[in-house]
Amino acid sequence: MNRGSNVVDVGEDVALEVLFDRLQRQPELVAQPKSSRLPLHDITPENFEKLVVRLASAEPGAKLKARRYGKSGATQSGLDVQRLDPDSSRFACYEAKRVIDIRRGTLTRWVEGFLSGKHAANACSFYLCTTYAVSEETNLADEWSQCEKLLLARQIHPHLWDRVALEDLLRNHWPIVLELYGETVANGFCVPAARPLPDPQASMFAAREETHYGQSVNLYNRSIACSIYLPGGVDRNLSAALSFARADISGISMALSARELVGWSQWRHHADASMDRPYAIAHGTRKGAYLLMGSRVRLTLEEAEVADLDWILECAWHKIHSACQAQVTAWRSLGFEPIEHYPQAIGLLSIRPWFWQRMLDFARAHDVGLGDGPWHMFDAAPGCLKVYSDSDDQRFDRGYHAILYAHVEGTIWLGAPGDVVVGWRPADIGAPCSVRGQWDARYTHDWLLEEMIPEVLRWMGHSSAVQRQSKWWQWQWLRTRTRTRTRTRTRTRTRTGVALPSVAEIAWSRARVEVTSSAPEASNEALFEYVHMLQSHATCQRSDVPLSSACMRNVLDCIDCTLPFASLPTESYLRGNLGLQGEEDLSRSIRRKAADMASIVHYPAMDFALRALIEVLRYAPDLPASSRGHILQLLKPIRDRSDEDILCGLFSR
Known part of the structure; x- marks a missing residue:
């Protein structure tokens, strides 16, 4: 252990270098080396102080400072240790109390003494360390419960390291028990250490590579490989499997259903970087980690691996969309389930x-x-x-x-x-x-x-x-x-x-895509029917895949260019659907909303906007043919997205 790197501040009464010296072998022999208990009540005062410091410094990069009160070796002496918490810039405080006996009221006196001291203001947690089995005596356990409430009231997390807790901790610290009691006792008391996992390999797959043969597509990057089976011929099946390069999850293949594959890749194609992914949610306890949420599999991925998965899905979308579009185009089957x-x-x-x-x-x-x-x-x-x-x-x-x-x-x-x-x-x-x-x-x-x-x-x-x-x-x-x-x-x-x-x-x-008898720009009735078809799709679409802000701006532009030819009985319906408030002119409010449009929108908002357009068209029977053609051109991205959603639905089964 590099002891010098752990020193932040050395107390006047004790130096950390001394506390990190090798533990002295306990003179008393352990009668039963395979025992589940250690004779901690007989530990020497010097070894107990060193033991507390060793356990407090178990976290990598721990920075400590220590101060002793009383004479070293006396049963009533105490050692205060502080460990800097890097997340909160506050301290975890340890008080080592090696005593022969603890009576009722002693725990409260120690805790109140700590809370009234100068270190409580900067403390994030408090560890009371003693060789006495406090948790095995009911009256002392009840007293400690009250002490916990006192500490929590000051937003300090309480921890009791009595003899029972220390034994549980030492089961996972074979080197410390080895120094104290020897190899025989350490082997009999400690939990056998598992062989360490090899370091995850940073690059098992190719940096970025795509291969396409027949209906099979393989995508690789540094941490994830994806094999995709595309539709072809009369085969409408679509599936994929993910493999991972990291050593601790290598060999695991995660199968993706057609619904997951199409939904995730379409979302990745349309969403921006600020949106929460539907397939990878932030880990609840590990910073920088994510949970990959498959229908039957949950895997923990690092942030870099999720970024690699984003690239996989973006590439997969273009392959999937092209294959599905080619089949429905050859058969002219878009909209037929x-x-x-x-x-x-x-x-x-x-x-x-x-x-x-x-x-x-x-x-x-x-x-x-x-x-x-x-x-x-x-x-x-x-x-x-x-x-x-x-x-x-x-x-x-x-x-x-x-x-x-x-x-x-x-x-x-x-x-x-x-x-x-x-x-x-x-x-x-x-x-x-x-x-x-x-x-x-x-x-x-x-x-x-x-x-x-x-x-x-x-x-x-x-x-x-x-x-x-x-x-x-x-x-x-x-x-x-x-x-x-x-x-x-x-x-x-x-x-x-x-x-x-x-x-x-x-x-x-049974066609989901209607084919009207006349072109939408041919008459007001045909255009009205066309917009109503788009609005029906927006109402029924349950996808979380966002639309671009350009689609919403186009609908607002359609409303704005139709308003001069419409005789609306009231503006309240339009203002309600578009979320317009205030007394500003309706046309000016619509243009302002289009200019302030967010980067993405979702289908519920598009549904209301198309309803507003239908309302304006209903009261514009004399809309010129040039305006109808302009509206149809503005609505083309929305029709394309509607066809894309229908295409995804056909192959998400």
Whole structure:
């Protein structure tokens, strides 16, 4: 031990160098070397003073000063030791009291004497050190409890190092017991010291490296490695695993679910450095440490390791977003959810089960082998709908365009009651999607709603076979009509007077991204519907991933440029949604809010801002086309973020 470095101030009566001298071997032999007790009551006064100093200086870099009161070696002598606390710049005070007996009132007298002394004002803690077993006598233990209250009232943490506490401390100090009682006693009394862990390796992985092969991506930096499996082909699976270079956690792999991987990486991409990470929270007791919060794993990381994890997630985001975007772009499937329990298929429509059966009947009646009409484009098969052309024509090329199955709760429909979901997946994974060849998800969805289903309804109305069964299928429709999906439309009637249901009453889209019939800038109604769609997303979005302040400023600019054309009955709704107070002009208040916008915003605030924009558009029926185009351009970043959120939701399962 480097004793000289510990000296801050040497008392006039005792020098710390003397107290750090080697302990003298106790002359009394210990009868039972394996005993759980040490004969501390027989320790010499000099050894007891040295013992207290050794224990007080156990922390690395401890700085001490000491003063003795009374004659060394006397049973009533005392030693005061002070240790500087670097965190608070106050002192931990130790009083060594080697006494033969302690009577009731002695503890109170010692504590009150300390509190009335000059050191109490600068003390953060007080250690009363004695070889007497205070905690084993009830009356003395009760007295010490009262002493603790006196110390705590002065914001001084109390500690009692009596014989019992000293023995517990010495179990982990084999070298001290060795000096006092010898190796045999030290080996029998002390807890066996665990082999020290090797120093964590500062750099086991590459400094910063990225490798990409097929659907596998590997990211490395000095402390963390990440292996990512990306979506590709018909495979929508997304997963990752983290490995660590630090020696005490090397060999541990932490699996990340798709929800964790997408959520963490998207947050890292959009958040700034001032925000608290959702995946790494500050450690409650260790300064500079963080808890990595996985769904099934908790790991303690250092600050530098968390910074390396930030880099991993930022790089992972670009890889993940590109792979997911490539798949939904190739299939045009953005906004279509995978079917539950059968994620290989994408749900396009929900259809009444009886009508799905009629669609299969229509396909059988229009098999390519039964005619050459424009609707003879099916390869009839039980349980599925195969759209097929046997030759090239003006509209379609030869081959399969779509193979569709109906699902109920993720299983192929086998006649069970309830609505069925029409599932789509590529008929040929190796072939690109096109309107002439293999159809993509969006084209198949639109073709079903706009062409095939209306044609099946007309076929049902004009088919004599169906007319004979009209009461049956009409009863099925009425019985299963339990809720309204869209606004009611006028039903057509056949020549026999039987009312046919409308398309909206038997089938409805499962797309989360609406495709309007006209461009948003085409009319005020189309723009109003477009903004309402963005506001609905902001209302339903539960992500903690922030938005940039530019998105909010753009919405405020949209409101400001619409105000001159709006005749608002009152400004209170706008001011309430935007958090504007005071009597300042509304337009000037909006511009001031945009100028003072924080660096990030969250979806609840965006929700209220879009509601305010909807309110202004409602009272601006004569908004010029140039303003509509300008508003649409300002809203593009918000639409892009909305599409990004939907994309993340599709692959976070």
